[in-house]
Amino acid sequence: MKQQEFFSSRWALIIASIGIAVGTGNIWRFSRIVAQNGGGSFLIPWVIFLLIWSVPLLIAEFAIGKSARMGPVGAIAKTAGKKFGWMGAYIVFVSAAIMFYYSVVTGWCIRYFYSAVSGDLFSTSEHLAYWNEFTSGYQPLLFHIAAMVLVALVVFRGVTKGVERVTKFLVPSLLVILFLLFIRVVTLPNAFEGIKYFFTPDMSVILDHKVWLNALTQNAWDTGAGWGLILTYAIYMKKREDISLNAALIGFGNNTISILAGITIFSTVFALSSVDAMQQVSQSGPANTGLTFIYLPLLFSRISESNLVNMVFASLFFLGLFFAAFTSLISMVELSTRTLIDTGIKRKKAIVVVASLGILLGIPSAIDLKFLANQDWVWGVGLILSGAFISFSIIRYGVDKFRTEIINGFGSDIKIGKWYNYVIGVLIPIQVVVLVSWWLISSISWDPEWWNPFHAENFGTVIFQWAIVLSVLIAMNKFLVKKTLSENSLSER
Amino acid sequence: MDLSTIITMVVVLGIVCGGLGIFIFKAFKYEKLKSKNGKE
Numbered sequence: 001m002k003q004q005e006f007f008s009s010r011w012a013l014i015i016a017s018i019g020i021a022v023g024t025g026n027i028w029r030f031s032r033i034v035a036q037n038g039g040g041s042f043l044i045p046w047v048i049f050l051l052i053w054s055v056p057l058l059i060a061e062f063a064i065g066k067s068a069r070m071g072p073v074g075a076i077a078k079t080a081g082k083k084f085g086w087m088g089a090y091i092v093f094v095s096a097a098i099m100f101y102y103s104v105v106t107g108w109c110i111r112y113f114y115s116a117v118s119g120d121l122f123s124t125s126e127h128l129a130y131w132n133e134f135t136s137g138y139q140p141l142l143f144h145i146a147a148m149v150l151v152a153l154v155v156f157r158g159v160t161k162g163v164e165r166v167t168k169f170l171v172p173s174l175l176v177i178l179f180l181l182f183i184r185v186v187t188l189p190n191a192f193e194g195i196k197y198f199f200t201p202d203m204s205v206i207l208d209h210k211v212w213l214n215a216l217t218q219n220a221w222d223t224g225a226g227w228g229l230i231l232t233y234a235i236y237m238k239k240r241e242d243i244s245l246n247a248a249l250i251g252f253g254n255n256t257i258s259i260l261a262g263i264t265i266f267s268t269v270f271a272l273s274s275v276d277a278m279q280q281v282s283q284s285g286p287a288n289t290g291l292t293f294i295y296l297p298l299l300f301s302r303i304s305e306s307n308l309v310n311m312v313f314a315s316l317f318f319l320g321l322f323f324a325a326f327t328s329l330i331s332m333v334e335l336s337t338r339t340l341i342d343t344g345i346k347r348k349k350a351i352v353v354v355a356s357l358g359i360l361l362g363i364p365s366a367i368d369l370k371f372l373a374n375q376d377w378v379w380g381v382g383l384i385l386s387g388a389f390i391s392f393s394i395i396r397y398g399v400d401k402f403r404t405e406i407i408n409g410f411g412s413d414i415k416i417g418k419w420y421n422y423v424i425g426v427l428i429p430i431q432v433v434v435l436v437s438w439w440l441i442s443s444i445s446w447d448p449e450w451w452n453p454f455h456a457e458n459f460g461t462v463i464f465q466w467a468i469v470l471s472v473l474i475a476m477n478k479f480l481v482k483k484t485l486s487e488n489s490l491s492e493r
Numbered sequence: 494m495d496l497s498t499i500i501t502m503v504v505v506l507g508i509v510c511g512g513l514g515i516f517i518f519k520a521f522k523y524e525k526l527k528s529k530n531g532k533e
Binding site for chain 2: 010014040043044047050196199200201203240242245246248249252253255256259413414
């Protein structure tokens with residue numbers, strides 16, 4: 001049977017993929033990390049890692065998905081060999097684990113958008129107390145369920161009628177919203193100081209290894225490279241579609257949007273903050289939310305004398321944040337759904353299973369911020385392993401063969417040179433080893449009981465959860481691969 | 494604004510936003526070419 005669904009055009013695929021890459025991380029994490037790492041000093045390595053981490057892995061994901069026409073389990077088994085299907089299953093598991101709490105975060109965005117529209121957000125000046133009251137009640141659970149149901153409705157309709165149609169509206173709308181906010185805040189008095197800080201390198205930290213490792217981490221987390229999500233959308237690209245140019249467009253497009261969001265946030269903070277602006281930008285707050293849900297509402301209340309104008313800009317900001325989160329969540333749900341489809345389950349049944357599990361397994365994160373922070377930590381670092389497995393499968397296949405036959409094969413607009421062999425075969429594995437070691441070794445110093453697997457953010461909890469998941473998946477490898485690669489499960493149902 | 498800020502701004506915006514501009518231009522060019530070839 002032939003595959004039935006494809007993205008209708010190159011631009012539809014690119015817009016949907018930009019929707020994957022641009023998430024809340026571009027808006028709240030990027031600004032915070034730039035502020036903590038010396039402004040412009042961070043931006044230089046961040047650009048370098050775009051070129052040697054994000055774009056090569058995006059190319060790899062597009063190529064694997066387009067050639068294998070299966071979700072990560074089948075795709076990795078076909079590329080690296082049947083013995084390594086568990087690596088694909090790990091990629092699926094990590095994205096699913098992130099989906100469970102990302103749906104909660106999407107729910108927060110819906111709630112804060114509603115708060116801004118209704119004016120409730122400006123009824124208080126105590127935004128930390130407002131946030132604490134919200135997160136300690138039942139509302140995060142309700143909004144998490146609402147987010148998951150909305151996404152399920154989109155994915156239920158399939159790739160062309162659901163994912164493509166919705167992202168074609170949401171991604172351009174997000175860009176318009178970001179641009180409107182950008183124009184407004186850069187014209188505020190003192191906003192230029194924020195832009196200046198954003199681009200001024202702090203020479204004392206420019207060679208600090210932490211700045212470079214944070215820049216690599218930011219690229220690994222916010223471009224969507226190595227998550228398996230692009231691989232899943234690539235299943236639905238037409239044979240005549242190009243790989244390399246599309247991957248470059250997504251990597252560079254994502255980082256351009258990060259710059260736009262960063263300038264907007266820095267300008268807002270420097271123009272409207274009465275206390276130390278820098279301290280506010282670099283605040284993490286509970287579950288890394290400090291800047292977005294606690295300090296920005298306060299700053300939005302100061303944009304103008306008119307409450308209505310402030311409400312409009314705050315509403316636009318949280319609507320944009322919701323669109324960014326929602327389009328990323330769609331891809332996470334599609335990845336899990338596609339994995340089930342590959343095992344012979346029909347799409348409609350698969351989405352019911354994925355959404356039900358998503359709602360159920362997101363509950364702990366919805367009711368307990370510590371649990372959410374734990375999952376964010378464990379699977380955030382876990383994502384780097386996903387990138388390693390994608391790189392490994394290409395090395396197993398033969399990097400040069402992969403480059404010439406698949407990346408530069410039918411449909412390619414631009415040809416990728418031999419530099420790619422070196423990046424995938426040498427640089428990506430080195431980056432993975434350095435990054436995983438750095439995060440794990442650093443985490444030992446965060447907690448005196450660093451070995452305790454039941455603490456939220458330490459070394460022990462990562463090793464404990466990774467070990468369980470990897471052992472189960474390796475043990476189930478034969479079953480998973482057999483179920484996925486069986487003859488009658490090769491088409492979209 | 495000092496020189497290091499200007500240089501960083503030019504390098505970062507030049508590579509990231511400039512790169513995006515070039516890739517968008519190329520994608521349009523190849524799409525036009527593909528649709529032209531498809532019609533023939």
